[in-house]
Amino acid sequence: MSSLQPIATVFGGTGFIGRQIVRQLAQRGYIVKVATRMPERAYFLRPCGTVGQVVPFACRPNDPQSLAAAVAGSDVVINTIGILYERGRQTFHAAHVEIPAAIAAACTRASVKYFVHFSALGVERSAAKYARSKIAGEKAILQYFPNATILRPSLVFGEDDNFFNRFARLAQWLPGLPLIGGGFTKFQPVYVGDLATAAMAALKPRCQGQIYELGGPEILDFKKIFERIFEFTGQRLLFPLPFGLALVQAWFLNLLPEPLLTPDQVELLKTDNIVNYQALSFKDLGIQPTALGVILPRYMESYRPGGRFGALRTADGAADA
Numbered sequence: 001m002s003s004l005q006p007i008a009t010v011f012g013g014t015g016f017i018g019r020q021i022v023r024q025l026a027q028r029g030y031i032v033k034v035a036t037r038m039p040e041r042a043y044f045l046r047p048c049g050t051v052g053q054v055v056p057f058a059c060r061p062n063d064p065q066s067l068a069a070a071v072a073g074s075d076v077v078i079n080t081i082g083i084l085y086e087r088g089r090q091t092f093h094a095a096h097v098e099i100p101a102a103i104a105a106a107c108t109r110a111s112v113k114y115f116v117h118f119s120a121l122g123v124e125r126s127a128a129k130y131a132r133s134k135i136a137g138e139k140a141i142l143q144y145f146p147n148a149t150i151l152r153p154s155l156v157f158g159e160d161d162n163f164f165n166r167f168a169r170l171a172q173w174l175p176g177l178p179l180i181g182g183g184f185t186k187f188q189p190v191y192v193g194d195l196a197t198a199a200m201a202a203l204k205p206r207c208q209g210q211i212y213e214l215g216g217p218e219i220l221d222f223k224k225i226f227e228r229i230f231e232f233t234g235q236r237l238l239f240p241l242p243f244g245l246a247l248v249q250a251w252f253l254n255l256l257p258e259p260l261l262t263p264d265q266v267e268l269l270k271t272d273n274i275v276n277y278q279a280l281s282f283k284d285l286g287i288q289p290t291a292l293g294v295i296l297p298r299y300m301e302s303y304r305p306g307g308r309f310g311a312l313r314t315a316d317g318a319a320d321a
Contacts, residue, residue, distance in 0.1 A: 012080035020196035035059035092133035101140035128267040147208035158192030176237030183223035188215025191290040213279040
């Protein structure tokens, strides 16, 4: 490969959003360093580029020298690191404030041209600990790297998502699904592929120092989202669950190794997750976001009763016996 190829470092590159970004960077000719504590976990990404183009790179985010090596020589650094619940040393403050701030500082010392950071939509309006840590992380980043571009996505969907897939699985064995707080919380589901495209579009001088709120073309409340899932699972029962009762259940569910619900997530659901009409958005990046209905059937069909081909029909429209 040519030594003139641009170099990008991606933190969180093995995750749901990060892997899409790695693919798009490789398609655009970047040499991509996937910074991770365990490089072997990033080996599956190497086929995204030509031989030697996607490089799993050992990095300890709490070690300044390790961070310096990860961003050294990079033109672009993108951070997608984030957690949904806390466990031990893996706290919101560590993942959303300390690590991004350390990356931003390393980028400044290395004279990185573009730094793109993924935050979350609606966090400036929520009292949840997750939200407060996200806002604190944004502020810390801008303190060290004022030209950082911040992307705030709404609920993210895609083939490997942990939201629609999880609730579709639950719908297959639970008699009904709960509508926390009555199911009135609004979301603007955004396709993961569009987020990767947005990260690429943000690599322009005019995008530096800007915050973009990224939501899809539809605004749906929790009830409508569950109804979309039920189109595939066949489930139909929904029951209202007041925030108070949801909080009690969350305290117990939070004890699971991978909790279905945490008290902090209950607090998050008290705030709508939609784009502010005054904010910069996909439109300002020149992107038309993809509708939920275009992508969801591609991976939700497998949840139909009887499997993907359970509703197979004959040419005259009658269901096969």
